[in-house]
Amino acid sequence: MDRSSAEKRVRELHDLLSQYNYEYHVLDKPSVPDVEYDQLLTELKELEEAFPDLQSPDSPTQRVGGAVLDQFKKVTHRSPMLSLGNAFNEADLRSFDRRIRESMGDHVSYICELKIDGLAISLRYEDGLFVQGATRGDGTIGEDITANLRTIRSIPLRLRQPFSIEVRGEAFMPMSSFLALNEEKEKNAEEPFANPRNAAAGSLRQLDPRIAASRNLDIFLYGIGDPGETGVESQSEGLNLLSELGLKTNNERRVCPTIDDVISYVQEWTERRAELSYDIDGIVIKVNSLAQQEELGFTAKSPRWAIAYKFPAEEVVTIIHDIELSIGRTGVITPTAILEPVRVAGTTVQRASLHNEDLIREKDIRLGDHVIIKKAGDIIPEVVSVLKDRRTGEEREFQMPTQCPACESELTRLEGEVALRCLNPKCPDQIQEGLIHFVSRNAMNIDGLGEKVVAQLFREKLIEDVADLYRLTFDQLIALERMGEKSAKNLLEAIEQSKENSLEKLLFGLGIRHVGAKAAKTIAQYFETMDALAHASVEELLQIHEIGDKMAASIVLYFDNEDVRELLAELKEVGVNLTYKGPRLQKVTDTNSPLYGKIIVLTGKLVQLTRNDAKEKIESLGGKVTGSVSKKTDLLIAGEDAGSKLSKAQELGIEIWDENRLLEEISGQEV
Template sequence: MDIKEYIEKLREEIRKHDYHYYVLDDPLISDAQYDKLMQELKELEAKYPELITPDSPTQRVGGEGLDRFRTYQHRTPLLSLDNAFSLEDLKEFDRRIRKVEPHPSYMAELKIDGLSIALIYEKGVLKTAATRGDGFTGEEVTANVRTVRAIPLKLKDEINVEVRGEIYMPKEAFLKLNQEKEEKGEKIFANPRNAAAGSLRQLDPKITAKRSLSAFVYDILYIEGVEIRDQEQALTFLKEQGFPVNAHYKLCRDIEEVYDYCLAYGEKRHELPYEIDGVVIKLNPLAPRELLGTTAKSPRWAIAFKFPAEQKETVIKDVEINVGRTGIIAPTAILEPVSLAGTVVSRASLHNFDLVREKDIRIGDTVIVHKAGDIIPEIIFPVKEKRTGKEKEIKVPEYCPVCGSKAVKKEDEVAVRCENINCPARLKESLIFFASREAMDIEGMGPAVIEQLVDKGLVKGIEDIYRLRAEDLEKLERMGKKSAANLIRAIEESKKRPLYRLITALGIKHVGAKTARTLTRYIKNIDQFKTITREELMEIPEVGEKMADSIIDFFRQPRNIAAIESLKELGVNTEEKEERETSGILAGKTVVITGTLSRMSRKEAEELVEKAGGKASGSVSRKTDLVVVGENPGSKYQKARELNVRIVDEEEFLQILGIE
């Protein structure tokens, strides 16, 4: 077997495991085994780049971000459906069908609450993906759809076909995404459908890839060389080709059986891992559909039975002010208990004080509640006509309710924050990050140890890590003398870390490890951060307004300064002592790598820049000195041209470095 055949065989193996994991939810191998297969494929493709194909599993996430989406004209209109809300509505639909098809059978399918998508395959390979738009014109989102692992990049057969499906966000992924957005002080998504739509329409495919989207495919819009007689055969064919098809469809012999199916899933919908808002009913045989035709907006041979929105009325008894693990101060409504979507709800997050003001929610209000995504209890609006005048406004706190630090709200954020890094409400998470590998890298100080240290009162602030003694640690569960001695040794070793590590460990908003490295090229002592101005910070490459404001705010907090002073007294390094390359062909130059390079990865190219004394940056600005362009460079290339930044290809870049 030659190398080309071996690589293709490896791809087929990975595709099989993708299908079993993401579509069938039935993995055949462990994650570690899968990672080993994928790593082998990546290494072979790096060695033989001429053998890389667009349908390779390694090409799921790739390409630069876009400036905008291109419009796409649908070959077959993606029409919407008329709605039914009762058995009588379904019977009226059935009567119309029987005028053309006297003995109809119907396919009942769950109506997934997501974003409609058209997928076009040429010779079995995904060529184009487009949103529904207005049904006739959508947006081309191929790069983003390629990141959705449930959607096959290559079909079983080399066919030309166009299918329609739904991109959705699972309930669990929706909950996780909103938690992350809330922790960052960003606006949350109202429901999984909005989250799916917002994720799919990101201009950067890498962001879409992180959003855990999935998909179901349910219709064949166009196909060459294959005869499909009915919807049941269509769904079977789609499954055989490797498409994700929702398993809960049912062939019904009459409209009463359809109605029973609708009632059953109206009850069971809360048990599903994704959100549905109804049932789609389609005439099963395809031939009569041609005779029935369509209206301007919808097909006459299909209808959507919509579930009623589950909303309940209750009263806000009180409001708790809580502090999250990232310091966000947020209100939570305490409700009169009410049964909703299968559980009793007595609390609902109000998310942030801007939302409270926009909805004009008050303590004592009668409110309408529902569960966003069948998961998160949410107040939709207050019933203002039921107000008595005794309701109380929910005020924005001036101080952290846990530690008493002044509450801070930035103009560009919805969140109110406590920025005290030693606030008890956020201490454990601060410590876990402080000790992590990318920060102070204290081996042996993981979440389980930190949990005990805080609970036993041994650590009340990050500086207390450096006051620990071996006899303190020996009192912890699963911590013997040897383990305690090793941890004390690791703590002592961490005192010698370079300054950028400490800056990273402090958890300053918008400042990660890469930015911390950049900052300490220009700021050599932590004391300089206390007096540096916003303007001086913004002269440093990659430091923008938000980051500069965040740094200034952090080093103006008295409690943070006190913690830093304690770290200095305890012997933690607070100066930049690391030797940096100050000579070399790229000394003092800022270089951006964009596109796919043929002889090395982007990370390897950035390492070459660093070795040559330059700085590798992720964005193009007027401060950029050089842009190295590979294949499919995207928007960074265009921006470099607009700013008249010097542009070179890979070969010229290597010549500059003196590499043959």
């Protein structure tokens, strides 16, 4: 066959195989037997071997290819992949609906989707070609697992239209694949996976794509990164578009006009979940209108327009054999129940949190008790109650110690708190937990430094504080038990890369009391350098809307410590970045601005500004933009077709501006 004929046949085979693959893996309606598909695929492979230049990235032969990776690269998502707030009962769902309708009025409908129990991922297509796939990670930065995702046959390597689009979904392992995988593991005397979710996550984080390919994973797509670019006006339209593009969506979704319809859908699938060939752990409920989603906005962690209903947790009976104490990085002593191993919600549970001494006393928990345990939200094991009628008289009361189990310092209960604390800053367990926090994903994100490795380094006295991490050498690491040459090199490289992190990562990693990841970013963006923050007063910190008295006092107290100042000097000496690298925040210098210190709500359609532009300009002049009208609201900016928020503002007597008035004030301040 000459090249011209081969090129024509390759195109024909691409089209045929892609269509057959779509019918089999997306529509679940195969039109040809497997043997015919395999024959065509073999023919295509032979043509590509004879004419290598005809092989393209979207070829059906390229499902598994490429070398084994050394490590996964980091990927910054174009828009954040936020987590959802949870609902556990009908009351939670009705409360969610009430909040939505208070903001949007009664013209709201919802879309309900099955919550697939798998691994959240993002896929990026350029001109229809699949170019990158990533894990959710911390919501902002994930890991590039493109090679592994290419092995999932329900992911098209080329869309049915030449769209450039980023889509989100859930990769999962069907129950049949999970059972076959665990059967194989048991034959090989290997430990089986606890559940399909863990199996899917473990498969997609293999550095060898051939392993992922052997696991027969699947996917459902449920969202578009930036739906505004597509012209769709609702979540249901967005899902229909994904299907038209050849992406696999879940057909069990339903648009529900009322919260009663939502609750009926939830009840239906609570009963029917066992019928499915894959695991679900709840229902996702979203406001269907994208315009309403935008108006409702987001909190720091999750969208206000969506919630995840979690199925009732499975409850089982087991025995408490012992209670262990652990010391967290803030010195809090946490008791943990050591249980007779028991299966619950798909995993074997041996430990359950008891939270604090008061809970142990309140539930009258004793060593040897039979107890009912459950996984809160199907995740965290907790003790529900004690079966006192099963007591034999041999059960023993548990006494909390008066001294720290790690350093023997006296334990203290601070005023207003239920937790016991060790207040010794040199407590070894607190230091070790602080190190584990410092290297964690949301902090400095150092690959290869898990809890066990940190504990090993601390035990061997190779690290005593976070600065010591940056002084580790290859010879020190290679001498550690179970640390190979390649692992040592990768770890040193990851530590070196972490030096370049933006300031907010370091700030969160330092573990300042009351400062979470979101607050750390806000503070870093405002002060820009560690030195400026370290010299900030309480009054300066309170200029940031998100910072309250307690957090401001905690930050000032932290940087007033001589040991902290020495640690920062050490970090600077070893080359750790101490500056903010993200988009700069325009500082508010004019406290006479009419927007300064005001809580402002935007509603309706703005003509001359985008919603984000308006928000940025307001915040640059000292205003704070929120998503709903309340008695605390100072000002409403009403665009075209303003609805219930305008009516509510009028009822409450809140000052109202139109877009032109806002532009006048902004331009007057910018002159």
